């Protein structure tokens with residue numbers, strides 16, 4: 301049996317990144333628990349660094365990974381930066397060829413995250429990140445599932461965190477040469493149901509719509525211009541759940557935009 305280690309970033313006293321009403325530690329745990337279940341379904345043996353909302357010191361965490369006997373470890377995280385930064389990135393050890401990190405990034409991009417990069421970083425004592433430096437021979441990849449500081453990414457996480465968790469599972473299967481079995485009951489595809497769209501403006505001049513999009517993007521929102529009749533409408537999101545659209549409207553209003561659900 302091939303062993304895989306799943307590290308759920310942060311936890312307990314350490315919330316990780318916080319933004320837009322969500323905590324990194326909650327998403328890393330949800331993603332990790334889901335991945336553990338899915339990897340077991342594929343016949344892997346799974347070791348987790350934490351299974352609940354508990355505090356782990358860096359050394360406890362890395363010792364668990366190091367002693368897990370796992371081939372690879374996925375360290376789940378959500379990034380933080382300025383509001384405009386968005387997308388997925390993966391970080392591998394300077395001693396790794398980066399193959400797994402690139403495969404995971406590819407799958408995350410297929411599920412809708414903007415591609416940032418798969419990279420490694422050198423520090424004074426070898427690897428820069430302790431998750432690489434202190435985990436021995438376990439091939440550890442840090443996976444950043446979007447940015448908690450970016451409104452668009454947080455919406456993506458809220459709606460699609462399972463899909464992103466599944467993307468990592470798919471990449472691990474491919475990398476380990478294990479046949480990937482799609483999830484039996486995936487969340488129903490959104491295209492089949494009604495979508496609730498959030499509109500932030502409607503203009504007769506394209507230029508005005510483009511300016512609003514620029515302003516929205518500066519604040520970290522995903523926005524597009526949709527032409528309908530003679531009007532250029534600015535949309536910041538489309539959701540299958542009314543609740544998610546309503547939440548975005550509240551957020552937009554807080555940031556000083558006019559917004560409503562159509």
Ligand SMILES: [Zn+2]
Pocket residue numbers: 309310316317324376377378379
């Ligand atoms: Zn983190």
